[in-house]
Amino acid sequence: MTTGWNPRDHIPAEVQKLLSEPQPNYVLAFLHIVEQLKLQKRTGWVDHDIIPCESIADHMYRMGVTAMLIKDPKVDVKRCVRIALVHDIAESLVGDITPFDPVTKEEKHQRELDTITYLCDEIIKPYNEAAADEILQDWLAYENIGSLEARYVKDIDKFEMLVQCFEYEKRHGGKKDLIQFYSAVSSIKTDEVKSWTNDLMDRRTKFFQTL
Numbered sequence: 001m002t003t004g005w006n007p008r009d010h011i012p013a014e015v016q017k018l019l020s021e022p023q024p025n026y027v028l029a030f031l032h033i034v035e036q037l038k039l040q041k042r043t044g045w046v047d048h049d050i051i052p053c054e055s056i057a058d059h060m061y062r063m064g065v066t067a068m069l070i071k072d073p074k075v076d077v078k079r080c081v082r083i084a085l086v087h088d089i090a091e092s093l094v095g096d097i098t099p100f101d102p103v104t105k106e107e108k109h110q111r112e113l114d115t116i117t118y119l120c121d122e123i124i125k126p127y128n129e130a131a132a133d134e135i136l137q138d139w140l141a142y143e144n145i146g147s148l149e150a151r152y153v154k155d156i157d158k159f160e161m162l163v164q165c166f167e168y169e170k171r172h173g174g175k176k177d178l179i180q181f182y183s184a185v186s187s188i189k190t191d192e193v194k195s196w197t198n199d200l201m202d203r204r205t206k207f208f209q210t211l
């Protein structure tokens with residue numbers, strides 16, 4: 001556990017009530033927790049006054065469909081889609097912490113690890129033990145970049161954010177200063193996602209030349 005932070009203290013009241021029933025409906029409890037990903041806006045955009053902006057779920061959804069496009073024959077695309085769809089699931093209780101928030105990487109990791117462990121062991125496992133194990137493995141693979149699939153999903157996490165960033169820049173006529181986000185370009189390692197990113201950056205350059 002972290003410095004007193006406990007996932008159980010961040011469970012919505014409705015879910016706590018559901019879990020206190022004699023025969024809890026764990027499927028519903030899990031889905032109500034996942035709703036938090038649909039409700040929470042991505043902090044990075046909120047901090048830059050992007051209104052309206054995407055939710056955490058929006059981001060993960062588009063990452064999932066982006067992963068379906070991977071051409072690299074060495075990659076298990078279906079595994080990438082799974083990893084994309086679970087990689088930020090702990091943010092349902094932890095929240096969406098940016099690199100600029102006053103939370104250390106270690107504290108963020110520990111809160112998210114405690115949360116995914118809680119969700120898998122105490123919410124998913126009572127209904128489907130195999131699903132709980134697989135979701136935990138998918139999340140750990142992403143966190144530890146434990147496979148080529150996880151490496152691709154890490155890249156797609158950054159690429160999807162950059163696509164969204166450029167979409168917001170265009171939607172706001174280039175008047176929002178979102179340059180900070182583009183430091184993520186250097187984090188992208190796979191050749192395929194690098195090629196997507198290079199084209200995006202070329203289009204961004206041309207867009208700002210037209211202003």
Ligand SMILES: Nc1nc2c(ncn2[C@H]2C[C@H](O)[C@@H](COP(=O)(O)O)O2)c(=O)[nH]1
Nearest residue numbers: 042043044088096097098099100180181
């Ligand atoms: N203000 C900034 N926020 C950033 C930057 N890079 C990422 N972010 C935000 C985006 C999300 O809200 C959050 C974490 O995203 P994950 O998908 O990694 O959970 O951090 C940035 O350069 N500036």
Ligand SMILES: [Mn+2]
Nearest residue numbers: 059087088157
């Ligand atoms: Mn993410």
